[in-house]
Amino acid sequence: MEKKFGVYICKGCGIGTTVDIEKLKKNTAGGARVPAEQIKEHDILCSPEGLEFIKNDIKEGTNTIIIGACSPRVKYEEFDFPGTLLERVNLREFVSWVSEPMTEATQTLAEDYLKMGVIKTQKGNLPEPNILPDLSNAIMVIGGGISGLTAALEAANAGYQVTLVEKEAELGGWAAKLYKETPRSYPYDKLDEPQIFDKIKEVETHKNIKVYKSSVIEKTDGQPGLFDVTIATNGGSETVKVGAFIMAAGWKPYDATKLGHLGYGNPNVITSVQMEEMAKKGKIIRPSDGKEAKKVAFIQCAGSRDANHLPYCSSFCCATSLKQAKYVREKNSDAVAMIFYKDIRTPGQSELFYKNMQNDPGVLLTKAEVSGITDAGNGNLFVEADQTLLGEKIQVEADLVVLAIGVVPATRAPQEYLDGLTEAGKKGDDAKKAYVDETVKPDFILNLNYKQGPELPTLEGAYGFADSNFICFQYETRRTGIYSAGCVRQPMNMTEASQDAAGAALKAIQCVEHVATGTAVHPRAWDQTFPDPMMIKCTSCKRCTDECPFGAIDEDAKGTPFFRINRCRRCATCLGACPERIVSFKDFSVDIVGSMLKAIDINEDDFRVLVLACENDAYPALDSAAIKRMNLSPAVRIIPVRCLGSTNLVWVTDAFSTGIDGVLLLGCKYGENYQCHFVKGSELANYRFSKVQETLNKLQLEAERCQLMQVSISEYDKLPQMINDFVARVEEIGPNPFKEL
Amino acid sequence: MKDDPNVTLTKGKVARITEDAATGDITVEAEDIMAGKKIRRTFDMVILATGMVPSTKNSKIPVDVSYTPDGFVMPASLKKGVYAIGTLKSPVDVAKSVQEATGVAIKSIQSVRR
Numbered sequence: 001m002e003k004k005f006g007v008y009i010c011k012g013c014g015i016g017t018t019v020d021i022e023k024l025k026k027n028t029a030g031g032a033r034v035p036a037e038q039i040k041e042h043d044i045l046c047s048p049e050g051l052e053f054i055k056n057d058i059k060e061g062t063n064t065i066i067i068g069a070c071s072p073r074v075k076y077e078e079f080d081f082p083g084t085l086l087e088r089v090n091l092r093e094f095v096s097w098v099s100e101p102m103t104e105a106t107q108t109l110a111e112d113y114l115k116m117g118v119i120k121t122q123k124g125n126l127p128e129p130n131i132l133p134d135l136s137n138a139i140m141v142i143g144g145g146i147s148g149l150t151a152a153l154e155a156a157n158a159g160y161q162v163t164l165v166e167k168e169a170e171l172g173g174w175a176a177k178l179y180k181e182t183p184r185s186y187p188y189d190k191l192d193e194p195q196i197f198d199k200i201k202e203v204e205t206h207k208n209i210k211v212y213k214s215s216v217i218e219k220t221d222g223q224p225g226l227f228d229v230t231i232a233t234n235g236g237s238e239t240v241k242v243g244a245f246i247m248a249a250g251w252k253p254y255d256a257t258k259l260g261h262l263g264y265g266n267p268n269v270i271t272s273v274q275m276e277e278m279a280k281k282g283k284i285i286r287p288s289d290g291k292e293a294k295k296v297a298f299i300q301c302a303g304s305r306d307a308n309h310l311p312y313c314s315s316f317c318c319a320t321s322l323k324q325a326k327y328v329r330e331k332n333s334d335a336v337a338m339i340f341y342k343d344i345r346t347p348g349q350s351e352l353f354y355k356n357m358q359n360d361p362g363v364l365l366t367k368a369e370v371s372g373i374t375d376a377g378n379g380n381l382f383v384e385a386d387q388t389l390l391g392e393k394i395q396v397e398a399d400l401v402v403l404a405i406g407v408v409p410a411t412r413a414p415q416e417y418l419d420g421l422t423e424a425g426k427k428g429d430d431a432k433k434a435y436v437d438e439t440v441k442p443d444f445i446l447n448l449n450y451k452q453g454p455e456l457p458t459l460e461g462a463y464g465f466a467d468s469n470f471i472c473f474q475y476e477t478r479r480t481g482i483y484s485a486g487c488v489r490q491p492m493n494m495t496e497a498s499q500d501a502a503g504a505a506l507k508a509i510q511c512v513e514h515v516a517t518g519t520a521v522h523p524r525a526w527d528q529t530f531p532d533p534m535m536i537k538c539t540s541c542k543r544c545t546d547e548c549p550f551g552a553i554d555e556d557a558k559g560t561p562f563f564r565i566n567r568c569r570r571c572a573t574c575l576g577a578c579p580e581r582i583v584s585f586k587d588f589s590v591d592i593v594g595s596m597l598k599a600i601d602i603n604e605d606d607f608r609v610l611v612l613a614c615e616n617d618a619y620p621a622l623d624s625a626a627i628k629r630m631n632l633s634p635a636v637r638i639i640p641v642r643c644l645g646s647t648n649l650v651w652v653t654d655a656f657s658t659g660i661d662g663v664l665l666l667g668c669k670y671g672e673n674y675q676c677h678f679v680k681g682s683e684l685a686n687y688r689f690s691k692v693q694e695t696l697n698k699l700q701l702e703a704e705r706c707q708l709m710q711v712s713i714s715e716y717d718k719l720p721q722m723i724n725d726f727v728a729r730v731e732e733i734g735p736n737p738f739k740e741l
Numbered sequence: 742m743k744d745d746p747n748v749t750l751t752k753g754k755v756a757r758i759t760e761d762a763a764t765g766d767i768t769v770e771a772e773d774i775m776a777g778k779k780i781r782r783t784f785d786m787v788i789l790a791t792g793m794v795p796s797t798k799n800s801k802i803p804v805d806v807s808y809t810p811d812g813f814v815m816p817a818s819l820k821k822g823v824y825a826i827g828t829l830k831s832p833v834d835v836a837k838s839v840q841e842a843t844g845v846a847i848k849s850i851q852s853v854r855r
Contacts, residue, residue, distance in 0.1 A: 154844075154847050154851075155847075157851045158847055158850040158851045158854055159850075159851075159854040185815060185816075185817055186809045186813075186815055187809075347832070348831035348832045348833060349809075349813065349831045349832075387775065389774055389775075391775075391777045471835050471836045471839065472835075472839055474836065474839060474840055474843065475843070496837070496840075498844075499840055499841050499844040500840055500844065501844075502843070502844030502845070502847050502848075503840050503841075503843035503844040503847075505844075505847055506843050506844065506846050506847040506850075507843070509847070509850065
């Protein structure tokens with residue numbers, strides 16, 4: 001495409017009164033080498049007249065458009081010109097709303113931003129989507145419980161072919177083992193009959209769903225749109241091609257043998273799962289002698305909310321015990337149910353069920369810490385409890401004790417096994433072999449044939465759940481095209497699991513539809529660029545393969561990395577990692593950002609600080625601060641990056657060698673409560689950042705001139721001060737000696 | 742949060758809240774159930790964690806649908822093709838609202854592909 005440029009400067013929202021527009025036009029023409037007649041101004045560019053003004057030029061052949069107006073995070077529907085290369089320069093939030101009007105410093109700031117915007121389009125190109133051939137839009141569902149069945153039906157009803165794999169001989173999961181369900185609707189006073197059997201029937205007869213029972217996934221090859229999944233059934237195997245996965249592998253009860261302190265091991269102490277089986281069979285009995293149980297004690301948080309066992313709340317056990325207390329009461333009106341709880345958690349409408357149960361005089365609810373279970377001598381047990389509301393120790397006799405057992409996701413065991421293997425591997429081949437020989441290998445779920453490992457990688461703070469830890473990024477995992485639903489993601493009840501499954505089905509559909517158009521999936525769901533490495537310069541150092549947070553980079557037989565492009569989320573962590581600097585995107589590359597920062601006006605009398613800001617949190621935080629008109633030092637030049645992980649350290653070196661006085665890297669929080677939209681990007685940037693100091697030493701520059709800061713979007717009010725303080729520290733150090741060269 | 746020494750959690754019912762007209766300080770009198778005693782503390786500000794009322798408590802939606810006495814929509818009473826999500830159905834947080842909204846979006850695809 002031969003580029004014909006059009007630079008449009010908006011004078012609205014205060015830009016025209018902060019900056020000398022004539023001078024801005026003149027210096028952009030000179031500084032970025034654009035013909036003066038291609039740089040235009042308008043009073044309100046987003047108005048119908050303003051947009052018409054741009055569209056008329058497009059009709060005349062303008063195809064590369066630079067808009068100097070508001071933040072690219074607003075007015076994107078107005079400034080949408082399909083088929084053109086578009087760059088938005090943030091003159092409003094980064095200049096006029098945060099700087100003193102009509103000063104030399106503000107003028108230079110605006111000129112630098114507009115120049116950088118033009119240079120970005122000069123160096124960049126329109127994306128051409130990379131659409132792989134022979135894509136499948138079929139969806140694989142792992143697990144045939146409530147979540148898996150619902151996900152399969154939702155996707156199939158939306159017109160997609162679904163393959164469902166269930167390891168048990170029958171569909172239904174835990175839901176099929178229930179005697180009754182907690183009330184689903186107002187007035188929440190009657191237990192519901194299990195609905196799962198209708199759902200099983202619907203799945204088994206659906207024309208778009210193929211079910212594999214007694215089956216597991218032996219191997220998963222490929223990438224979104226092109227997964228080849230080998231399903232093993234009773235010794236045989238079959239390979240099917242699918243586009244995306246819904247992982248609804250479910251949960252297991254916590255290992256009750258670890259709950260000896262709550263009496264487990266005694267025949268009359270059972271788990272809530274065993275209680276369901278018993279109720280379904282008929283009478284509630286004392287297992288030791290088959291005598292009908294008249295005094296049933298329920299102990300809540302058995303394993304859950306306990307630092308020694310499961311630190312999290314398993315979410316539905318309170319409602320389950322209330323339900324099982326109703327079994328006790330309905331099956332025998334003489335029987336009493338006693339619930340010992342830390343807190344009863346029945347959020348939302350389930351509070352009404354709790355209230356209804358409280359009104360039953362045969363149900364006793366006691367806040368207490370259970371300190372032990374002792375033998376009452378007559379085959380019965382004593383529940384010993386402390387810290388009751390009356391402040392006294394109590395001892396209550398029960399003929400049956402039910403432990404409200406916690407939820408462990410199916411993903412946890414494989415993750416722990418693989419983490420152990422990695423640790424052993426660090427100690428050498430012998431230690432690794434010993435680990436494999438001595439450790440029981442748990443059931444794997446995905447068996448991915450990925451260089452980065454066969455299962456979803458462990459996520460800090462997720463306790464083995466296949467969760468993203470994000471409020472707005474639910475269902476996402478670190479393996480593109482694989483979405484989790486139900487209790488494998490978080491502990492949840494069946495109503496929630498059904499809603500969750502529908503959500504995950506939508507994400508899987510989005511994935512297959514996006515790869516069909518060569519577009520990235522969440523969180524860059526509009527992006528048609530892709531990493532395009534110049535392979536002749538690749539040294540096979542494998543840094544990209546190791547660092548890619550999504551396992552998108554594979555290696556051929558000779559060990560040369562190559563992209564499985566549909567796995568790629570376009571975070572450009574590989575671009576940041578590559579020491580040979582060979583990874584480029586059409587609108588983001590080492591050369592593009594390098595050229596932009598070299599266009600910054602360096603003045604011997606003025607300080608300049610480059611801020612490489614993550615687009616996901618830091619950039620919107622800067623916009624928010626601007627909306628509040630919080631001042632930002634005019635020494636600052638902000639260049640957005642896709643993720644802090646996409647920062648190539650050569651930019652830092654380039655910045656200092658051109659005379660920039662300080663460099664600030666702004667990224668998301670990392671660690672357990674990470675906020676990085678690409679999970680590991682900011683953490684990797686921090687790791688690489690430790691090497692910056694060496695570079696600075698080589699240049700004989702002070703280490704304090706370069707800093708990395710973590711910022712979350714909600715800290716926007718502190719951000720300008722953080723940046724201004726950094727500028728002040730750089731000013732204290734003094735000018736960059738390279739300026740004079 | 743429990744581990745933060747500047748955060749105190751108390752189980753108990755609040756009996757009275759009074760304001761000191763001179764200082765503007767607020768005194769809370771409450772029962773600390775676990776300690777088995779009455780407590781009296783003065784604060785700069787008191788925040789009431791108020792509950793959620795669905796918008797349908799006071800203004801009904803123009804379709805034939807049943808409501809709970811609290812004004813929540815009863816989902817089973819909705820016609821096929823009409824869905825209640827988020828706080829219209831039950832009090833929920835942001836994460837659950839996002840979850841439900843994502844889940845219901847698939848219904849629209851199902852409707853147009855039918």
